[in-house]
Amino acid sequence: MTNYFSSKFKLGILGGGQLGKMLLYNTRKFDIFTAVLDSSNEAPSKIASNEFHLGDLMDYDAVYNFGKQVDILTIEIENVNVDALETLEKEGVKVYPASKTLRQIQNKAKQKLFYRDQNIPTSDFTRFAYLSEIEDAIVNGGLHFPFVWKAAQFGYDGNGVKVVRTLEDLEGLPKGECIAEELIPFKNELAVIVARSASGEIKTYPVVEMEFHPEANQVEYVICPARIPDSVAKKAEEVALKTSKAFNHVGLLAVEMFQTENDDILVNEVAPRPHNSGHQTIEASYTSQFEQHIRAILDLPLGRTDSKVGGVMVNLVGAEGYTGNVVYQNIENIMKLDGVTPHIYGKKETRPFRKMGHVTIVNEDLNEARRVAELVKKSIKVISE
Amino acid sequence: MTNYFSSKFKLGILGGGQLGKMLLYNTRKFDIFTAVLDSSNEAPSKIASNEFHLGDLMDYDAVYNFGKQVDILTIEIENVNVDALETLEKEGVKVYPASKTLRQIQNKAKQKLFYRDQNIPTSDFTRFAYLSEIEDAIVNGGLHFPFVWKAAQFGYDGNGVKVVRTLEDLEGLPKGECIAEELIPFKNELAVIVARSASGEIKTYPVVEMEFHPEANQVEYVICPARIPDSVAKKAEEVALKTSKAFNHVGLLAVEMFQTENDDILVNEVAPRPHNSGHQTIEASYTSQFEQHIRAILDLPLGRTDSKVGGVMVNLVGAEGYTGNVVYQNIENIMKLDGVTPHIYGKKETRPFRKMGHVTIVNEDLNEARRVAELVKKSIKVISE
Numbered sequence: 001m002t003n004y005f006s007s008k009f010k011l012g013i014l015g016g017g018q019l020g021k022m023l024l025y026n027t028r029k030f031d032i033f034t035a036v037l038d039s040s041n042e043a044p045s046k047i048a049s050n051e052f053h054l055g056d057l058m059d060y061d062a063v064y065n066f067g068k069q070v071d072i073l074t075i076e077i078e079n080v081n082v083d084a085l086e087t088l089e090k091e092g093v094k095v096y097p098a099s100k101t102l103r104q105i106q107n108k109a110k111q112k113l114f115y116r117d118q119n120i121p122t123s124d125f126t127r128f129a130y131l132s133e134i135e136d137a138i139v140n141g142g143l144h145f146p147f148v149w150k151a152a153q154f155g156y157d158g159n160g161v162k163v164v165r166t167l168e169d170l171e172g173l174p175k176g177e178c179i180a181e182e183l184i185p186f187k188n189e190l191a192v193i194v195a196r197s198a199s200g201e202i203k204t205y206p207v208v209e210m211e212f213h214p215e216a217n218q219v220e221y222v223i224c225p226a227r228i229p230d231s232v233a234k235k236a237e238e239v240a241l242k243t244s245k246a247f248n249h250v251g252l253l254a255v256e257m258f259q260t261e262n263d264d265i266l267v268n269e270v271a272p273r274p275h276n277s278g279h280q281t282i283e284a285s286y287t288s289q290f291e292q293h294i295r296a297i298l299d300l301p302l303g304r305t306d307s308k309v310g311g312v313m314v315n316l317v318g319a320e321g322y323t324g325n326v327v328y329q330n331i332e333n334i335m336k337l338d339g340v341t342p343h344i345y346g347k348k349e350t351r352p353f354r355k356m357g358h359v360t361i362v363n364e365d366l367n368e369a370r371r372v373a374e375l376v377k378k379s380i381k382v383i384s385e
Numbered sequence: 386m387t388n389y390f391s392s393k394f395k396l397g398i399l400g401g402g403q404l405g406k407m408l409l410y411n412t413r414k415f416d417i418f419t420a421v422l423d424s425s426n427e428a429p430s431k432i433a434s435n436e437f438h439l440g441d442l443m444d445y446d447a448v449y450n451f452g453k454q455v456d457i458l459t460i461e462i463e464n465v466n467v468d469a470l471e472t473l474e475k476e477g478v479k480v481y482p483a484s485k486t487l488r489q490i491q492n493k494a495k496q497k498l499f500y501r502d503q504n505i506p507t508s509d510f511t512r513f514a515y516l517s518e519i520e521d522a523i524v525n526g527g528l529h530f531p532f533v534w535k536a537a538q539f540g541y542d543g544n545g546v547k548v549v550r551t552l553e554d555l556e557g558l559p560k561g562e563c564i565a566e567e568l569i570p571f572k573n574e575l576a577v578i579v580a581r582s583a584s585g586e587i588k589t590y591p592v593v594e595m596e597f598h599p600e601a602n603q604v605e606y607v608i609c610p611a612r613i614p615d616s617v618a619k620k621a622e623e624v625a626l627k628t629s630k631a632f633n634h635v636g637l638l639a640v641e642m643f644q645t646e647n648d649d650i651l652v653n654e655v656a657p658r659p660h661n662s663g664h665q666t667i668e669a670s671y672t673s674q675f676e677q678h679i680r681a682i683l684d685l686p687l688g689r690t691d692s693k694v695g696g697v698m699v700n701l702v703g704a705e706g707y708t709g710n711v712v713y714q715n716i717e718n719i720m721k722l723d724g725v726t727p728h729i730y731g732k733k734e735t736r737p738f739r740k741m742g743h744v745t746i747v748n749e750d751l752n753e754a755r756r757v758a759e760l761v762k763k764s765i766k767v768i769s770e
Contacts, residue, residue, distance in 0.1 A: 031729035344416035
């Protein structure tokens with residue numbers, strides 16, 4: 001077995017954002033040697049990595065040359081050059097998630113087709129090569145309002161997704177490949193993080209419940225465990241496990257799902273890495289999602305996924321109307337509240353809806369944690385100087 | 386109020402060992418700009434600091450020049466140049482713990498005298514300027530076997546402490562200033578960590594119980610909460626608070642105590658910083674001791690100090706007979722056990738009894754955590770290549 005706990009082993013991470021930064025707390029805890037590739041010299045995870053490399057994650061040579069220097073390569077963002085990963089795999093570098101998994105996920109149209117092929121429940125959809133084809137379909141009567149437009153590639157954090165109710169809603173959208181999804185009236189958005197190690201050990205985290213900001217389409221609260229009947233939680237877990245099995249991923253797979261009015265579970269989308277819906281695991285779970293991802297890709301035994309206490313996570317996003325050097329207004333006030341831990345990602349500049357951090361609220365009583373989370377949400381404001 | 390969560394503020398840490406490393410997880414979490422001074426280029430906390438400075442912690446100029454560049458200065462080890470700290474305080478740098486607190490603690494004879502002056506219960510002792518004076522006292526009948534010899538300065542982690550039962554036991558000990566303490570037959574060694582913020586907010590962690598390795602005089606298990614009657618725990622907490630009040634420290638104060646056969650509480654010694662007896666707080670408590678130290682010295686509100694679950698900590702020390710490049714034998718095996726988190730400090734070379742890491746075991750049932758801790762202790766071994 002590889003001795004990861006020695007300086008002869010090197011773990012590479014594509015992307016140096018906040019997820020990479022939180023991964024690095026755990027590589028430091030285990031004293032695992034890390035190299036990070038990112039295109040920004042101000043990347044949040046620049047500091048805690050052993051080596052920091054500057055380069056474009058979408059560039060074949062940058063990713064290939066970086067990957068050649070490491071033993072195991074992982075990602076903290078899906079938008080990376082997958083061709084380079086495929087070459088690296090052929091040349092013996094362990095890449096988790098695999099290039100195959102990333103290809104299935106990177107393009108949202110392919111991802112939806114994959115669910116259909118694998119009999120994984122998902123909303124109905126139509127694939128379009130160009131935005132203009134959507135307009136044609138509407139005019140021809142082949143597509144009806146309302147529906148959800150999604151860019152096939154490179155959309156995340158609310159970019160690349162829009163509910164379309166009129167032709168005007170299509171104005172200004174990117175012209176390229178996209179899908180039109182049935183708009184699902186749902187009771188809840190749920191998520192399950194599945195961890196799968198290189199040798200196939202599998203564990204699931206409890207089902208969490210997500211509340212989205214209506215305009216920014218970003219998660220406002222993540223509540224763990226979800227306040228849903230056991231039968232629904234069980235169904236969500238089964239669907240997540242089926243999805244995990246279909247992808248055969250190594251590392252984490254965050255499975256986002258809708259709980260419909262009829263308590264059906266439909267897969268919305270997945271992310272093969274630590275995920276916003278798992279940040280509360282740092283304080284609430286026996287094993288944080290970040291430690292678990294490291295355990296999984298290094299083929300170490302997986303840790304317990306159940307919770308010590310109830311957890312609620314609040315995203316800290318840049319307030320509207322503020323752009324520039326960030327200030328976390330009232331952060332001292334929220335730290336007075338019981339069980340509150342702010343996580344500041346270390347991005348110097350704020351802009352509207354940019355993810356700047358998150359706050360976890362834990363309590364033995366989940367309802368109390370939820371109550372405090374609302375106070376947090378009302379107090380703290382991410383503004384500029 | 387100072388905006389710590391901006392790049393205009395700089396926190397200095399004297400010492401770059403494992404305690405500094407674990408402090409840095411939290412400065413990174415809060416995105417607080419840090420500078421570390423240490424004499425070794427291989428210091429465990431070199432990586433995660435924003436700035437790393439090489440220099441001798443006992444050297445006036447090194448500490449002074451470093452301290453002039455920061456807004457708040459803290460320590461992770463007591464053996465630093467206190468004269469430099471005093472000058473820095475006069476020149477407006479906030480130093481926590483204060484030079485005065487460190488002077489009271491650095492010299493163990495002074496520390497004992499301080500307890501006596503402050504009516505803090507502690508074992509009887511006699512102060513000696515030289516080791517040879519101990520021999521004289523024995524010959525003159527002024528001192529009787531057995532007693533505990535302690536070097537007045539610079540002893541820690543089992544160096545500088547020895548139970549003396551015969552004249553031969555004195556052989557090879559340092560010749561300088563020392564104390565001879567009454568050997569207390571005790572039921573338990575206990576510890577309480579008290580957090581005190583710059584503006585005087587005070588919180589105590591639960592009483593923990595310590596089991597020491599009989600030879601190395603290093604903690605083998607820390608058990609939180611201590612398995613003692615409530616009345617004893619209450620008394621220990623009161624003594625710790627009285628001690629904290631006497632020192633008027635800012636930051637953490639770890640108070641080590643003996644529970645005597647009669648359930649009296651005697652203060653053994655203190656450390657004005659994160660401490661080995663608080664490592665389990667990372668996984669077991671609402672707020673880790675490291676986050677709490679940061680909150681206290683930055684005068685932020687203190688976090689909850691109670692526990693989410695029961696916690697046991699096992700020190701990973703270098704096995705006897707092994708010196709050289711470290712290997713953590715069977716680390717994968719202990720990671721299979723429920724609730725087990727290894728912390729590897731990142732020191733490249735092991736030697737007998739050197740602190741190389743620790744393992745925390747958490748469980749809703751403390752007895753189960755203690756059972757698993759014994760399995761951990763039996764499995765993992767810190768050896769060399």
